[in-house]
Amino acid sequence: MAFSVISLVLLSAAVAHDRLADGLEQKSYNYTTYHTMDEISDWMNQMERENPDVVSRMIYGQTYEKRNITLLKIGLKSTTAKKAVWMDCGIHAREWIAPAFCLHFVKEILGSYKTDPNMNTLFKNLDFYITPVLNMDGYIYSWQNSSTRLWRKSRSPCHENSTCSGTDLNRNFYANWGMVGISRDCCSEVYNGATALSEPEAQAVTDILGALQNQILCYLTIHSYGQLILLPYGHPNISAPNYEELVRTQACLM
Amino acid sequence: MELVPIHFPARRAAKVALHHLNTLHGSPFNVFGLQEVHKATMEEIDSGRRKYSLDLSVIEWASSNSVFRCLALVTFSLDLKTPPDVQIDCAELQQTMLSLQKDEDQGNMSEEMKPFWHLAAVASSFIMLKESSENTEFNMAQVASLNQQESREKKLMLKYHILLHDFVSQEILHWQLLCSWAPGQGVEILEAQFVPKCPHTNESADNTAAD
Numbered sequence: 001m002a003f004s005v006i007s008l009v010l011l012s013a014a015v016a017h018d019r020l021a022d023g024l025e026q027k028s029y030n031y032t033t034y035h036t037m038d039e040i041s042d043w044m045n046q047m048e049r050e051n052p053d054v055v056s057r058m059i060y061g062q063t064y065e066k067r068n069i070t071l072l073k074i075g076l077k078s079t080t081a082k083k084a085v086w087m088d089c090g091i092h093a094r095e096w097i098a099p100a101f102c103l104h105f106v107k108e109i110l111g112s113y114k115t116d117p118n119m120n121t122l123f124k125n126l127d128f129y130i131t132p133v134l135n136m137d138g139y140i141y142s143w144q145n146s147s148t149r150l151w152r153k154s155r156s157p158c159h160e161n162s163t164c165s166g167t168d169l170n171r172n173f174y175a176n177w178g179m180v181g182i183s184r185d186c187c188s189e190v191y192n193g194a195t196a197l198s199e200p201e202a203q204a205v206t207d208i209l210g211a212l213q214n215q216i217l218c219y220l221t222i223h224s225y226g227q228l229i230l231l232p233y234g235h236p237n238i239s240a241p242n243y244e245e246l247v248r249t250q251a252c253l254m
Numbered sequence: 255m256e257l258v259p260i261h262f263p264a265r266r267a268a269k270v271a272l273h274h275l276n277t278l279h280g281s282p283f284n285v286f287g288l289q290e291v292h293k294a295t296m297e298e299i300d301s302g303r304r305k306y307s308l309d310l311s312v313i314e315w316a317s318s319n320s321v322f323r324c325l326a327l328v329t330f331s332l333d334l335k336t337p338p339d340v341q342i343d344c345a346e347l348q349q350t351m352l353s354l355q356k357d358e359d360q361g362n363m364s365e366e367m368k369p370f371w372h373l374a375a376v377a378s379s380f381i382m383l384k385e386s387s388e389n390t391e392f393n394m395a396q397v398a399s400l401n402q403q404e405s406r407e408k409k410l411m412l413k414y415h416i417l418l419h420d421f422v423s424q425e426i427l428h429w430q431l432l433c434s435w436a437p438g439q440g441v442e443i444l445e446a447q448f449v450p451k452c453p454h455t456n457e458s459a460d461n462t463a464a465d
Contacts, residue, residue: 189423
């Protein structure tokens with residue numbers, strides 16, 4: 001079981017990735033290098049094309065700059081509604097390793113569900129909803145040049161007279177909004193937006209999770225750095241009701 | 255007295271000049287060797303000391319294979335206990351000293367650069383210690399660049415551009431610093447300067463999100 005996963009990893013690493021060539025089908029994708037938004041979008045199309053029985057793309061909103069926020073829904077098709085595991089990467093533009101991880105994760109699960117009984121069971125019983133790059137505007141901006149590489153927030157403008165812009169999408173959700181760990185200064189890296197869910201990206205996630213709320217088993221959001229597994233809620237005095245269960249799950253993950 | 259550049263008297267003096275150059279600027283990545291003596295003269299000064307004046311080319315053979323044109327003065331004394339005295343000046347030498355550029359955004363670093371990364375982490379600690387409060391949580395995020403300066407008093411002199419990250423404000427803070435290190439003497443910060451963010455495109459000149 002482990003051998004088949006490892007051999008797949010070695011296989012894709014051995015084939016060089018040529019950014020200039022047409023036709024991704026001919027070449028193997030390089031999961032150990034960072035990719036532009038266009039390359040990631042092409043890859044998503046390719047994953048759907050190559051795995052039509054388990055992968056489908058879904059657009060669930062638009063960014064401030066009007067890009068389609070897209071996820072891959074991955075699992076064996078079922079006639080009944082299935083439980084869901086949500087994973088988003090790239091909420092923070094500069095954390096490039098997070099989208100890279102999402103791609104790697106998809107590659108791993110697609111490469112093992114046919115042969116690994118545990119993965120096969122997961123694919124039967126639930127769907128993975130995976131968004132490789134949530135903050136597409138910010139991610140693209142961080143690729144522009146070395147002075148934009150460290151951009152973190154969205155690309156929406158500030159509401160007051162300011163040379164700054166951008167809202168920290170991960171402070172914009174309607175969950176104890178504005179209470180802790182934020183700044184009301186639009187120039188700050190942790191500016192939480194004019195109001196809760198002022199950002200279309202945060203709104204899009206909220207909408208789809210709302211629609212899936214009876215199915216969601218687990219919500220994962222991937223960032224860098226820290227080697228930390230963080231548990232809800234992001235408030236020093238408030239813990240999630242299922243805190244104990246989360247701690248036990250966390251122990252398994254480590 | 256004019257010397258024949260390819261004969262041994264000039265060559266021996268030139269090699270002494272190279273030894274001196276290596277003590278000043280040598281490192282695991284910069285080692286200097288003699289490429290060619292172009293011109294050499296010798297004169298006797300005071301009581302039997304001999305002063306060689308050299309125009310030579312020097313090659314850095316450990317990493318860059320760069321060639322430098324240098325002028326050197328090498329003075330030998332008669333008494334064997336006194337080492338030769340050397341003065342050497344090379345054009346454009348500063349630019350090629352040990353430097354680590356942020357040329358590779360994939361986050362990879364070669365094995366041999368790791369000690370310098372570790373040194374950066376130690377040097378950063380001096381700054382992070384000074385800047386910390388109950389409202390900050392600092393880590394060193396990146397070594398943006400490293401340039402070796404001329405060694406001073408037998409210590410390695412390293413000029414760093416370091417990026418610190420504050421977890422609380424999520425700000426990336428740029429610091430330029432000059433630190434020294436020698437085995438047994440530890441790390442010392444000689445100069446440290448905060449580099450404010452550039453006042454262009456969406457960034458305020460001094461980002462004081464004071465919360």
